[in-house]
Amino acid sequence: MSVLVYAESENGQLKKIALELASFGKAIADQLNTNLVAVTINCDNNDLLGTYGVNEVLATSHQGDFNAQQYAAILSEAAKSKEAQTIAVSSSADSRFLAPLVAVALNAGYVTNVVGAPISSNPFQVKRSVFTNKAFSVSEITTQVKMVGLSKNAFGVHENPTTATIITNFSPAGVTSDMKVTALDKATDTVTIADAEIVVSGGRGLKGPENWHLIEDLANTLGAATACSKPVSDMGWRPHSEHVGQTGKPVASNLYIAIGVSGAIQHLAGINSSKVKVVINNDPEAPFF
Amino acid sequence: MKILVCISHVPDTTSKINFVENDTQFDTQGVQYIINPNDEFGLTRSMWFKEKSGASVDVISVGTAETEATLRKALAIGADNAIRVNATARDAQQVAKEIVAVMQENSYDLVIAGRESIDYNGGMVPGMIAALTGMNYLNNCIGLEIEDNQATAIREMDGGKETITSPLPLVIGAQKGLVEESDLRIPNMRGIMMARKKPLTVVEPTQEGQQVQTVSFEKPAPKGAVKLVDPENIDELISLLHNEAKVI
Numbered sequence: 390m391s392v393l394v395y396a397e398s399e400n401g402q403l404k405k406i407a408l409e410l411a412s413f414g415k416a417i418a419d420q421l422n423t424n425l426v427a428v429t430i431n432c433d434n435n436d437l438l439g440t441y442g443v444n445e446v447l448a449t450s451h452q453g454d455f456n457a458q459q460y461a462a463i464l465s466e467a468a469k470s471k472e473a474q475t476i477a478v479s480s481s482a483d484s485r486f487l488a489p490l491v492a493v494a495l496n497a498g499y500v501t502n503v504v505g506a507p508i509s510s511n512p513f514q515v516k517r518s519v520f521t522n523k524a525f526s527v528s529e530i531t532t533q534v535k536m537v538g539l540s541k542n543a544f545g546v547h548e549n550p551t552t553a554t555i556i557t558n559f560s561p562a563g564v565t566s567d568m569k570v571t572a573l574d575k576a577t578d579t580v581t582i583a584d585a586e587i588v589v590s591g592g593r594g595l596k597g598p599e600n601w602h603l604i605e606d607l608a609n610t611l612g613a614a615t616a617c618s619k620p621v622s623d624m625g626w627r628p629h630s631e632h633v634g635q636t637g638k639p640v641a642s643n644l645y646i647a648i649g650v651s652g653a654i655q656h657l658a659g660i661n662s663s664k665v666k667v668v669i670n671n672d673p674e675a676p677f678f
Numbered sequence: 679m680k681i682l683v684c685i686s687h688v689p690d691t692t693s694k695i696n697f698v699e700n701d702t703q704f705d706t707q708g709v710q711y712i713i714n715p716n717d718e719f720g721l722t723r724s725m726w727f728k729e730k731s732g733a734s735v736d737v738i739s740v741g742t743a744e745t746e747a748t749l750r751k752a753l754a755i756g757a758d759n760a761i762r763v764n765a766t767a768r769d770a771q772q773v774a775k776e777i778v779a780v781m782q783e784n785s786y787d788l789v790i791a792g793r794e795s796i797d798y799n800g801g802m803v804p805g806m807i808a809a810l811t812g813m814n815y816l817n818n819c820i821g822l823e824i825e826d827n828q829a830t831a832i833r834e835m836d837g838g839k840e841t842i843t844s845p846l847p848l849v850i851g852a853q854k855g856l857v858e859e860s861d862l863r864i865p866n867m868r869g870i871m872m873a874r875k876k877p878l879t880v881v882e883p884t885q886e887g888q889q890v891q892t893v894s895f896e897k898p899a900p901k902g903a904v905k906l907v908d909p910e911n912i913d914e915l916i917s918l919l920h921n922e923a924k925v926i
Contacts, residue, residue, distance in 0.1 A: 454840070457805075457815065482835045486817040486851075489770075489805025498769070498889030501801055514893060521796050523695040527893040568814050568844040571830075575838030583836035587925070611926060619859075629820065629855040630834060635691050635796055636715045636854055644925040655691045661898065665923045667915070678904050 392418040393426045393473035394443075395464055397481060401433035405546065405584065406479040408441050412547040413539050414477050415442030416506040421474065427553075428467045430460060435555045442549030447471075447559040454570040455483055459563060461490035466561035468495055468534070475513075476536045481583060488538055498530035501538035521635045522661040523654075540662065541583065542641040582633065585614035587644045588663070590633060592618040594649020594670065598626040604648065616640065618650045634659035652677025679733040679824070679846075680784065681724045684777055684791035684803065685752055686714035687745040691796065697895040704797075704895070713748055716792025720852030722861055723822060724790060725756045731824075733788075734758050738780060740765055740773045746878060753873035754865030760876065765883035769890040774806035779884045781811065786847060788829070793818055793851035804851040814844045820855030 394414035396407035411427060418425040424444040429435055435446045447467050451459065464487070468476050476497065478484040485501070492499035500517055504525065508514045512529050515537055519526045530536075582588060589608040591601065601615075608615045615631060622632035633640045635655040645663035650656060652668065652675055660666070668677045689695070689709045696705040713721065727733040737752040739745045740763040749760040763776045781789065794801035808815030820839065821832030829844050834855065865873070907915045919926045 455835075457817070461809075482818055485801055486805070486833075489802035490809045490815070492802065493771070493774075493806050493809035498771070499800075499802060500890055502799055519798055519895070520689070520695045521799060523898070524697070525896045525898065527896075529891050529893050530889065531891065532889045566814075568816070568842055570840050570842055572841035573838070574840070575835070579837070581837035623859045630839070632854065644919065644923070658691075665919070665925050667919070673906075678906075 391424050391426045391471045391473050392421065392475045392477065393428065393468050393471055394477045395479070395484060396427040396429050396432070396438055396443075396446075397479060397483065398429060398432035401431060403429070403432060403434055403437055404481075406481060406541060408437070408546045409542070409544055410477055410479045410539055411438050411441035411443050412549070413506065413544040415547070415549050416544070417475055417477065417510075418442070420507060420510045423474070426467070426471050426473065428464055430463065436553060439551050439553030440548050441546070442551055443553045444551060445554045445556060447556050449559055449561065454573070456566050456568065457483070457487040457490060458566050458568070461487040461494065462564045463561050464491050465494040467559065470559070474534060476534070478536070478538050480538055480541050485538065488536065492536050495534045495536070496532060497534040497536040498532040499536040499538070500528050500530060502540050503537045504540050504543040506544065518662070521658040522639065523658050540641060542643070542662065542664075580608075580612060580614040582614045582616055582631070582638050582640060585642050587611045587613035587646070588616050588633070588640050588642045589613045589646045589648070590616035590618065590640075590650060590660075591621060591627075591648050592650030593620050595621075601627070607646070613646075618656055647677065650677065651675045679727065679731060679787045681727060681733050681735045681788045681790065682781065682784075682786040683717065683721045683724055683735060683737045683752070683757065684789070684807075685717050685721070685737050685739045685748060686792065686795040686797070687711050687739055687741055687748040688714045688795050688797045691715065695897070697897070701895045702892075711744070711748055713752060714792050714795045716794060716796075716853050717790075718862060719854055719856045720790035720792060720850070721752055721755060721757065722857045722863060723852070724788075725863065726857070727788075727824065728756065736761060736784070736786075738763070738777055740767050740776045742766055749878060750873050751865060753876045753878070754869040755863050756869065758876065760878040762878065762880050763883055764880050765885075768888045770800045770802045771806055771889050772885050772887070774803050774810060775885045776883055777803070777807055778810045780881060781807075787827075788824070788846060789813070789849045790852050791849070793853045801851075804849050808849040811849075813847045813849050815849045815851075816842055816844065817851035819850040819852055822850065822856060
C-alpha cells in the first residue's frame with residue numbers, strides 16, 4: 390500500500406511539475422498514513438525528490454523516444470509491485486497521453502484536472518475543474534485503486550524533507566511497439582505555455598502579425614511564454630500551438646498578461662486558472678473587465 | 679477504410695454554466711448543444727478521407743435520446759451511419775467500454791475521439807478505447823495522413839511536436855490543427871435532408887458499474903474587483919505586480 394507519483398524529467402532533470410506532483414502526493418500519503426513512491430524515467434537527479442517528501446524512487450531507464458504505451462507499462466508495473474492504492478500524474482501532454490492506459494491496466498477510477506488535495510480519503514473525494522474552468526465538481530472515486538491527474542499550478546511546490554531511497558534495479562518487462570517517432574520538432578530556447586510562470590498573450594487589438602514583436606519583446610524581458618487568442622490563430626497570425634482558451638490550451642500561470650484581447654467567455658475559460666491577470670485594452674467595457 | 683468518430687453532445691461554447699437540484703445537476707435550461715469541438719475537428723478530417731479514398735464514416739455517441747440531434751448534425755456534415763448507445767454517460771470507462779462493445783461488431787481501421795470534451799474535460803476516452811482494445815494510440819493529434827494502411831500523424835506536445843508512424847488500426851485523440859477552423863463544415867440544406875434518411879441505429883448498453891461519480895458542482899468565486907491603472911502611470915502597475923501580487 391502506498392501512493393505512487395510519476396515524476397517527469399527532461400534532459401535528465403526533474404521538471405517543476407514533478408516537484409509539485411511529489412508535494413501533492415505527499416499530502417495524499419499523509420492523509421492515508423502511508424509512504425510516497427515516485428517513478429522516474431531517465432532521470433539523473435532522483436535525490437531531489439526526497440526534499441518534497443518522496444520516501445522511495447523507482448528509477449528506471451528507457452531507450453529511445455517517449456512512447457506512451459511503453460511508459461504506461463512501466464507505471465502500471467510499478468504500481469502493481471508497490472501495491473499502490475493511489476496513483477497521481479501531472480497534466481503535461483505526456484502524462485495526459487499515457488494516464489488513461491494506466492487507469493485501464495489497473496482498473497482504476499481516474500479523475501483529471503484535480504485542483505487540490507483530496508477533500509476526504511474515505512470516501513475518496515476530490516475537487517476538479519469542469520466545463521473548461523467555468524465550474525468545479527466534487528468527484529468520488531469508488532474503485533479500490535484510484536488515479537488522479539493534478540492541474541498545473543493548483544497545489545504548489547512544498548518542501549517536506551526526507552531521504553529518498555533510490556531503487557535502481559526496478560526493471561519492468563518492456564512492451565514492444567510498432568509506433569515510431571520519425572521527426573521531432575521541439576523548441577529548446579523558448580519558454581512553453583505549459584511550463585511558464587508568466588504568459589504574455591496578444592489578441593486582434595495588435596492589428597496584425599507585424600506588430601508581434603511587441604508581445605515577444607515583453608515576453609523575452611519577463612522570461613515569459615507567448616500566447617494568442619483564437620481569432621489570431623484562426624487568421625494565421627500565430628501558430629495554433631499558441632492559441633489559449635476553451636478549444637486551445639489552458640493557462641495556469643502566476644501572471645497572465647492579455648494585450649488587445651477582449652476576453653470572450655471562451656477565452657476566459659482557458660485562462661481562469663491563472664493567479665493574476667493584467668489586461669491592456671482601450672475599451673473599458675471589454676468583457677475582461 | 680472504416681472510420682469511427684466518437685461524438686460527445688456538449689453545451690455550446692458560449693453557454694452560461696449553472697446547476698440545479700442543490701447543485702447536483704447541470705442546468706440544461708436554455709442551453710444549445712453542439713458536437714464537441716475536438717470531435718468535430720476529427721469528423722471533418724474523416725470527411726477528407728471519405729472524399730479522397732472512399733472511407734466509410736460512422737459516428738457514435740453514448741447518450742439518451744436528446745443526443746440524436748447532435749448525431750443528425752454529424753450525418754448532415756457527411757457521416758454515413760450513426761449509432762447511439764442508449765445510456766446515460768456515467769464515467770469515462772463506461773463510455774469507452776460501450777464504444778468498444780460496438781467496435782467489436784464492426785472492425786474499424788481508425789477510431790477518432792476528441793482529446794477531451796468541453797463539458798467534463800476528462801480527456802481519457804480515446805486512451806481508454808486504445809487500452810481496452812490493444813490498438814495503437816496517439817493523443818493531441820494535429821496532423822494525420824494515411825497511405826497503404828500506414829498512418830503518419832503529428833502529435834503536439836509541450837513545447838513542440840513530433841511525427842509518428844503507425845500501422846492501422848489506430849485510435850487518435852483529435853484537436854484543433856487536425857483541420858483548420860475554416861475547414862469546419864456547416865451542413866447545407868441537401869446535407870440536412872439526406873441526414874434524415876441515413877441510418878441512426880440505437881443499441882442497448884452492455885456495461886454496468888461506475889468508477890467515478892459526481893457528488894456536487896460549484897461555481898467559481900466571483901471575479902474580484904478590477905484595479906484600473908492609467909496608461910500614463912506604468913510605475914503604479916509595476917509596483918502592484920512587484921510589491922502586492924509578487925509575480926514579477
